[in-house]
Amino acid sequence: MSQNAAPPPPHSLLDYVRLFFMFAQNSLIRDMTFRSNFLIELVTGSVWVFMNLGFYLLIYQFTDAIAGWGQYQFFVFIATTILVNSMVQVFFMPNMQELSELVRTGGLDFALLKPIDTQFLLSLRKINWSSAGNFIVALGLLVVSLGQLPGQPTLLGACLYPLYLIAGVLLLYSVMMTLAATSIWLGRNQSLYDFWFYITSFSRYPMEIYGGSTLGDGLRLAFTYLIPILVVINVPAQLMAKPLDADSAYLAGYALLATVAGLTFSRWLFKRALESYRSASS
Template sequence: MDRTAKTSMRPNYFRVFAVFARNSLVRDMTFRSNFIIEAISSLSWMFMNLGFYLLVFEYTPSIGQGTGWGKYEYFVFLSTTMFVNSLVQAFFMPNVEEFSEQVRTGGLDFAMLKPIDTQFLISLAKIDWSSLSNFVFALVLLGVSLSRIVYTPSLGAAILYPLYLLCGVAILYSLMIALAATSVWLGRNQNLYDFWFYITNFSRYPMEIYQGPIGTPLRQVFTFAIPILIVVNVPARFLALPLVEEDWLLAGYALLATAASLAGSRWMFLRALDSYRSASS
């Protein structure tokens, strides 16, 4: 491809994204009752989830002895999980799910022909606005929990919280796009979503619970090899628990891991596109 031609028609990514967001909203609002039902059903999932932990805390004072994750501290953690997941679900999930389908049907051809970065296009084309209802739920839960816990987070921690939330989203997105890229090689990849769910399952709990001869290596793998334990643990810690030196080390590492995840998944995605052979017609 001619390099100059490529640069001259360089699209304004922000404007394209704004159009995507607008179009998705218009479509969501066209089927308004469907939108409301979807919002309600994902909210009911959140309520059930909360119900489960309320039940657990009926029986126990904390998750792990001496970890500090009492009921409301854990609810700060839980709302952080919900923030991250709702963002991932709203912005990336519907698109990445579709990507595997596009590979299978050959629809990816059209995405590749467009004069815009393919990864950008397939990652953000659709936004599921109804998933953001969970974000609101998490906001309320976070507010209530913060008013109940003993520890008051510092201003610095409160500022760093949203930053690390975004790092978490970026890590999960990278994982997702890397997994989706494998569908180019594997053809059918129906287990993708399951796999993603099962892997991120590890990120849902405080990392202290992974102890012992199996737990410790598991914690290390999911901190250093596939850094999903950082996703929720780092930001949640900033708000819920007094910070120790170790937390700062982890926080520094989290930035590094985010950058590495994004770069690694980008590399993998491009490799996958290279080996993509259009299917069907």
């Protein structure tokens, strides 16, 4: 190619969709190569879901509500938690775990040479199909729980629910990418990556429990506005399990803004980190 030749045109959205399905197919073939391991991971994930559900069934033998959430309302919350987390584990978790290792070993050099968006490649090149079993179990739990709630969900809530599930996944992804991108500067950031598990554990409970004290109010404000992980599960679960009111409408609007802001910031930080990257051969 001559020095004055124009660079190739950027890939279209359809090209990226096709590439994603190719990644998904290759990952499925790789998982099926080790069927026993795939089945074990599938079963253990489902067992964990049922054990978690059994724990809360025991709790509801001694109380009618947890922070204003009745038994089947809370089961909708649990189902939403599993749905969001299973999608994160299927699409993003294995890739974010390997980013630090790619930087350390120089494997990131090869990713940068590919004629596609680097963040897309590093985020979706591996799909963890074994985590999809939890998604199916959570759908069943959601349907059964909603059947026990008269008048829920509303038509608007049911229509918005998939949108906010995706928004929750993308918001968690933005937090994960922000932390993982720091490995480009640090070389190894396992402790910061572990921090993702610590902070996302707060999203697994209704935000109403973070109140009534200075510490609780502080945690609720911090994890709603500073690191907005409380809206990840609470917003879609409220849309399905509770009547819509002014507070839930406000949180729903804020959740979309937080998702856009989180994705924008993580994209900016990733690009800045790449600008500082020095290849393994340099």
